[in-house]
Amino acid sequence: MNCEVKVKDRIGTINPIFTCQPAGAQYVSIGVKDCIGLVHGGQGCVMFVRLLISQHLKESFEIASSSLHEDGAVFGACGRVEEGVDVLLARYPHLKVIPIISTCSTEVIGDDIDGVITKLEEGLLAEKYPDREVHLLPIHTPSFVGSMVSGYDVAVRDFVKKFARKGPSNGKINFITGWVNPGDVTELKSLLAEMQIDATVLFEIESFDSPIMPDGSEVSHGNTTIEDLVSTGSATHTFALNRYEGGKAAQFLEKKFKIPSIVGPTPIGIRNTDALLKKLSEATGKPIPASLVRKRGVALDAITDLAHMFLADKKVAIYGNADLVIGLAEFCLDLEMKPQLLLLGDDNSAYVNDPRIKALQEHVDYPMEIVTNADFWDLEDRIKNKGLELDLILGHSKGRFVSIDYDIPMVRVGFPTYDRAGLYRYPVVGYGGATWLAEQMANALFTDMEHKKRKEWLLNVW
Amino acid sequence: MPHHEFDCSKVIPERKQHAVVKGEGEDLTSCLPKGYLNTIPGSISERGCAYCGAKHVIGTPMKDVIHISHGPVGCTYDTWQTKRYISDNNNFQLKYTFATDVKEKHIVFGAESLLKQNIHEAFDAFPEIKRMTIYQTCATALIGDDINAVADEVMAERPDVDIFVCNSPGFAGPSQSGGHHKINIAWLNQKVGTVEPEITSDYVINYVGEYNIQGDQEVMQDYFKRMGIQVLSTFTGNGSYDELRGMHRAHLNVLECARSAEYICDELRARYGIPRLDIDGFGFKALGDSLRKIGLFFGIEDRAEAIIAAETARWKPELDFYAARLQGKRVCLWPGGSKLWHWANAIQEEMGVKVVSVYTKFGHQGDMEKGIARAGVGTLAIDDPNELEGQEALLRLKPDVIFTGKRPGEVAKKMRVPYLNAHAYHNGPYKGFEGWVRFARDIYNAVYSPMHQLSGIDISKDDYATDKGFVTRRMLSDATLPEADRASPLTGYTGKFDPIAALRAKTEADYPEFARKTSTQAAE
Numbered sequence: 001m002n003c004e005v006k007v008k009d010r011i012g013t014i015n016p017i018f019t020c021q022p023a024g025a026q027y028v029s030i031g032v033k034d035c036i037g038l039v040h041g042g043q044g045c046v047m048f049v050r051l052l053i054s055q056h057l058k059e060s061f062e063i064a065s066s067s068l069h070e071d072g073a074v075f076g077a078c079g080r081v082e083e084g085v086d087v088l089l090a091r092y093p094h095l096k097v098i099p100i101i102s103t104c105s106t107e108v109i110g111d112d113i114d115g116v117i118t119k120l121e122e123g124l125l126a127e128k129y130p131d132r133e134v135h136l137l138p139i140h141t142p143s144f145v146g147s148m149v150s151g152y153d154v155a156v157r158d159f160v161k162k163f164a165r166k167g168p169s170n171g172k173i174n175f176i177t178g179w180v181n182p183g184d185v186t187e188l189k190s191l192l193a194e195m196q197i198d199a200t201v202l203f204e205i206e207s208f209d210s211p212i213m214p215d216g217s218e219v220s221h222g223n224t225t226i227e228d229l230v231s232t233g234s235a236t237h238t239f240a241l242n243r244y245e246g247g248k249a250a251q252f253l254e255k256k257f258k259i260p261s262i263v264g265p266t267p268i269g270i271r272n273t274d275a276l277l278k279k280l281s282e283a284t285g286k287p288i289p290a291s292l293v294r295k296r297g298v299a300l301d302a303i304t305d306l307a308h309m310f311l312a313d314k315k316v317a318i319y320g321n322a323d324l325v326i327g328l329a330e331f332c333l334d335l336e337m338k339p340q341l342l343l344l345g346d347d348n349s350a351y352v353n354d355p356r357i358k359a360l361q362e363h364v365d366y367p368m369e370i371v372t373n374a375d376f377w378d379l380e381d382r383i384k385n386k387g388l389e390l391d392l393i394l395g396h397s398k399g400r401f402v403s404i405d406y407d408i409p410m411v412r413v414g415f416p417t418y419d420r421a422g423l424y425r426y427p428v429v430g431y432g433g434a435t436w437l438a439e440q441m442a443n444a445l446f447t448d449m450e451h452k453k454r455k456e457w458l459l460n461v462w
Numbered sequence: 463m464p465h466h467e468f469d470c471s472k473v474i475p476e477r478k479q480h481a482v483v484k485g486e487g488e489d490l491t492s493c494l495p496k497g498y499l500n501t502i503p504g505s506i507s508e509r510g511c512a513y514c515g516a517k518h519v520i521g522t523p524m525k526d527v528i529h530i531s532h533g534p535v536g537c538t539y540d541t542w543q544t545k546r547y548i549s550d551n552n553n554f555q556l557k558y559t560f561a562t563d564v565k566e567k568h569i570v571f572g573a574e575s576l577l578k579q580n581i582h583e584a585f586d587a588f589p590e591i592k593r594m595t596i597y598q599t600c601a602t603a604l605i606g607d608d609i610n611a612v613a614d615e616v617m618a619e620r621p622d623v624d625i626f627v628c629n630s631p632g633f634a635g636p637s638q639s640g641g642h643h644k645i646n647i648a649w650l651n652q653k654v655g656t657v658e659p660e661i662t663s664d665y666v667i668n669y670v671g672e673y674n675i676q677g678d679q680e681v682m683q684d685y686f687k688r689m690g691i692q693v694l695s696t697f698t699g700n701g702s703y704d705e706l707r708g709m710h711r712a713h714l715n716v717l718e719c720a721r722s723a724e725y726i727c728d729e730l731r732a733r734y735g736i737p738r739l740d741i742d743g744f745g746f747k748a749l750g751d752s753l754r755k756i757g758l759f760f761g762i763e764d765r766a767e768a769i770i771a772a773e774t775a776r777w778k779p780e781l782d783f784y785a786a787r788l789q790g791k792r793v794c795l796w797p798g799g800s801k802l803w804h805w806a807n808a809i810q811e812e813m814g815v816k817v818v819s820v821y822t823k824f825g826h827q828g829d830m831e832k833g834i835a836r837a838g839v840g841t842l843a844i845d846d847p848n849e850l851e852g853q854e855a856l857l858r859l860k861p862d863v864i865f866t867g868k869r870p871g872e873v874a875k876k877m878r879v880p881y882l883n884a885h886a887y888h889n890g891p892y893k894g895f896e897g898w899v900r901f902a903r904d905i906y907n908a909v910y911s912p913m914h915q916l917s918g919i920d921i922s923k924d925d926y927a928t929d930k931g932f933v934t935r936r937m938l939s940d941a942t943l944p945e946a947d948r949a950s951p952l953t954g955y956t957g958k959f960d961p962i963a964a965l966r967a968k969t970e971a972d973y974p975e976f977a978r979k980t981s982t983q984a985a986e
Contacts, residue, residue: 012580013535013561014587020536038504042632044511051869055544060872062849067501067509073633077758084504090473091505091526105600105633108569143534144566144601173594190493214920216878244588347565375589398543404597 003361006351008378015376015400017319017345020269021141023049024151025101026391027179027415029063030251031062031203031222032229034096038065038084040077040113043102045143053150054194055418057182057208059220068105085120085136096226097135099155100329103107105166107142114138137162149321152179156202157248159188163226164233166257173283174235174306175199176249178242178266179291179415180208180429187427188241188242188267194292195277197284198357200235202230202246209425237283241276241429242266242323244348247365262390264356267429268322268437269331270299280425292431299431303335308443317379319343319395320414324428326356328394328413328437335438340388343374343395363370383408392441409448464493466842469707470850474502480845484838490831495845497827500636504851508823508870511632515641515824517597520722521628522559523699524706525549525672528584528591530560533599534611537561537632546886547673548678549700550966553912554591562583574607576950581616585623593703595626603631611672626653635826636845639721639799644727649697649706654730659708663692663978665760667732668712668788671723672743672801674699676890677962681897682718684745684965685753690976697723710734714759716741721799721829743893744779745808746774746803763977773895775920780822780955781812784902785941786947789814791909794859796847797884798824798868803832805865810838813902820860853877863908878917880908889959896957910935911931 003009022039026049029037039046046065054060060274066072066080100113117136125134139158141151156176176184177191184207193200203225211218232238238253238261240246250261267276268294274296277288288304318325322344329339344351351357352370360368371378380402382388396414403410417423427433450456464485471477482493489671500508513531518541522529530607533539549555550800562580564573577740581594596609611626630644653919667686672679679699688694694712695705715727715738727738739759741752750770757766795802795817802820809815820833821844833842852870856877864874864881871881882888882904892901908914912933919926940948958964 010583011563012540012583013563013574014558014584015542015559016535016539016563018535019539020534023536023540036506041512042511043501043507043637044537044540044632047508047510048514050545051544052540053868054869054872060869062506062878064475064504064506065501066503067507068600069500069636070633073631080503083502086504087474087504091470103600104536104569105604105631108601109724110605142566143536143944144564144569147535210876212876212917213877214878214918214924216876218876220876320499354606374773381587392856400543405557442777450863 003162005370013375018147020143021151022101022103023144025139025141025155026063028100028155028203031205031224033222033225036064036096037099037101038064038099040081040106040218044070045103056416057424059208078111081116087177092405096133099137099139102137104143114457123411152245153248155301157245160232163229165230167234170231170234172200172235173199174232174238176202176240176246178245181424182206183426183431187430187432191430195286235259238256244322266326266327269334270434290295296431297336299435303438303444306438307335314391316392317341317390342370344372345374376432409444411444465950469849482843484841486839495831497845507846509637512630512634512641513599513632513640516630516645520645520698521595522555523547525551526556527703528594531597532562532602534564537599546676547699557760574612583744592623598629598631600632611894625777639824642722643725650729651725653707655710657704657707659694659711666692666712667696667714667716668698669693670694670715670717670727671719672699676887677854678891678893680962680965681891681894685693687973712736719800743811744804747809749876754839777895777899780899782905785813785950791862792816792818793876794819794861796821798823804832807836880914899955
């Protein structure tokens with residue numbers, strides 16, 4: 001077998017690819033309208049995650065902390081959740097939803113956030129805010145389990161679990177995007193619009209690409225409403241585009257409300273987008289319109305200029321969220337490229353049985369490595385000490401120094417991508433994303449040829 | 463007591479004690495907000511944790527060290543690559559971070575053997591690095607791992623390595639400041655005095671509380687070397703682990719950021735009798751006075767004066783170019799801790815920029831004392847500000863520019879207030895004479911950005927001019943300027959994009975050679 005799946009062979013982490021679970025839950029929380037997450041733990045668990053997300057989106061948004069200090073760590077800190085909820089409600093009149101997001105410290109000390117919520121519902125909410133619509137939900141995201149990816153998955157499920165109600169069919173599909181960018185949401189919504197499919201898009205962060213308005217009044221916020229979440233229980237189908245970032249919610253809805261779920265494909269590349277459209281068409285009975293045939297053709301036209309002339313046989317390493325990495329690898333293969341190394345940055349034991357990974361193992365005809373629980377040293381060590389040769393790296397900004405120090409061109413993709421301008425605005429999904437990705441990769445290779453003066457004359461004619 | 467009550471904080475009355483407006487004739491006896499108290503949960507404070515104060519702020523700028531955090535991976539990831547503290551060893555400490563990757567089973571059964579294996583792996587991966595710092599996190603503090611014992615075991619097994627342990631979990635204190643304190647004292651207790659440094663000058667200092675943001679330390683070190691002063695160590699920007707073990711042999715501790723590093727200076731004074739001299743690398747006057755004070759201490763004022771004269775002659779005209787154009791501009795000076803008093807007076811005196819508000823995220827009352835003393839009448843001072851208070855203050859004060867962190871900067875952007883990064887700088891370094899001009903240049907560029915002017919126009923309502931294809935900063939800044947200033951032949955800053963490269967290219971031969979005193983003279 002040419003393609004090997006292995007677990008990182010070291011116990012520790014040198015330059016992590018992922019952060020921990022609460023960050024994923026926080027990313028979900030900003031996609032909900034009138035919602036401010038309250039992270040139960042030390043202040044750094046919020047301050048740095050806000051910084052990270054704001055670096056990526058170049059926007060701000062609100063997430064609160066229970067500000068665990070020493071006394072709370074020793075004697076229990078549930079009281080700080082109670083106080084935090086009260087302070088938030090008193091100061092943010094529009095606020096309706098407060099997820100209580102746990103962290104490693106408050107899970108270790110065993111604070112019962114479910115119990116606190118019951119207490120708050122019966123006490124504070126009933127007494128001080130009786131006329132106000134307020135929803136509290138616990139999200140357990142201990143940092144020593146999973147990663148930011150599983151934290152995202154858990155939070156999506158817990159939001160859906162909290163709100164979903166079975167009503168008469170609303171004729172809509174649930175459409176869980178996974179951990180994507182505003183540009184991806186725009187692209188996905190345009191596909192749905194072309195298909196004339198009515199969908200509840202979760203979690204809707206499109207408007208985090210927001211304007212400066214002349215009066216300075218604009219505030220970025222998520223667009224998934226409580227009504228959206230409630231209605232997920234009345235949908236005809238659930239589409240979870242990413243297996244590991246929304247798959248749990250799709251399973252929950254199927255089990256609880258018998259809503260058929262379609263998990264995947266991550267619609268990266270032409271083929272995966274085709275597959276998504278077909279599944280959408282099958283589920284809804286809506287035909288794929290001629291307009292999408294055209295849109296697809298535009299993408300293929302652009303990619304045909306690039307694939308077999310420039311991209312073929314280029315060796316690439318890809319790291320990041322599992323669904324993204326797998327989707328990118330599949331697209332690279334369609335582009336005749338040769339992914340050498342796929343790094344999945346957590347220890348999710350399900351990866352090894354992922355049918356997409358099984359397919360890679362079956363069909364790849366050159367040596368390819370897939371490493372789980374991986375860190376950046378798995379990439380750098382292979383380049384520095386083990387002879388891995390690469391033409392290109394695909395991944396997020398935290399790996400930037402591998403690209404810089406070893407002079408390997410890199411296309412920023414995933415989360416976070418703070419060291420390149422405006423990437424949150426562009427899709428990697430759908431036909432638009434396929435075009436954008438192929439062109440970014442080609443341009444990165446072109447720039448590298450010129451920078452290294454390696455066949456830099458090639459593009460005199462094209 | 464002229465406390466300021468924010469409308470948004472009326473429902474949390476204790477907040478009133480944390481903000482004041484300095485009134486006419488008022489001084490510190492009547493207007494000082496409370497500071498460094500526990501944070502109010504849910505207030506959306508901007509504070510970080512004690513782990514980050516220790517590891518991220520003070521520990522990691524040390525350059526020749528494997529920095530490993532004992533805990534789940536998030537603490538490490540989140541505090542990695544979010545600062546601009548560079549180093550002259552190809553930024554090793556900026557590029558590499560290590561986490562022991564504590565998982566659920568370790569929480570249950572303990573993580574000491576995990577830690578030990580991690581330490582070996584890290585040293586094996588980077589055989590050229592022989593020094594390590596280990597940072598405790600919330601999770602490993604709560605399960606009670608004995609990190610010191612593990613470190614001692616490894617040092618016994620690998621005699622060529624040395625390991626420092628910092629026990630400062632995230633919950634240890636109201637803010638990052640708790641971690642500053644803990645790592646100061648831990649370093650002193652564990653490491654100072656364990657290496658005997660080579661003394662090469664009659665004038666030997668530790669440069670303390672300096673983190674080499676965009677090269678600040680290297681700028682200041684250049685002045686010190688030009689004065690013939692040996693910088694034994696820098697705590698900690700661009701600092702070397704073994705050099706910092708020899709801090710006890712300095713003649714003087716030159717302290718920059720008192721907020722984060724006065725503890726070690728005070729203890730070095732108590733234990734080794736080394737005096738502490740507080741200095742300030744920001745602003746022509748403050749920097750000049752600082753160099754003079756150091757010169758005075760050692761009896762080499764002439765060397766300080768020569769540098770001040772040369773640097774002032776080179777850079778003052780360019781500072782004045784900006785100062786003429788920044789007069790009366792109003793700023794919210796909202797940094798983390800000490801910059802509120804480092805900058806408050808200097809920007810007003812030397813650039814004409816009026817400070818309308820100061821705040822501190824993790825400062826203590828002492829920082830507010832200095833900040834308020836240096837700020838003018840009407841200044842709004844806020845301790846441990848939160849999101850809504852910041853927005854309310856911006857709406858009320860309508861500043862021309864704000865100096866703050868990246869994320870609050872995004873809030874300001876939406877509210878049409880130009881922002882400069884007070885922690886990491888826009889295009890620093892900002893210390894040094896040239897650096898201060900760079901700061902003025904960045905303020906000018908922010909305030910007079912033609913884009914900022916455009917963003918205020920509502921094309922659906924306003925009657926706006928269409929006669930120009932472009933507008934330059936100069937067209938905006940000089941519109942109301944006196945003729946004499948307008949006629950200036952200068953066009954602003956003339957230095958390089960990266961002024962640090964030239965400093966790094968200097969060799970010992972580029973510095974003046976001063977004769978050492980004989981041992982008898984020195985003894986006298």
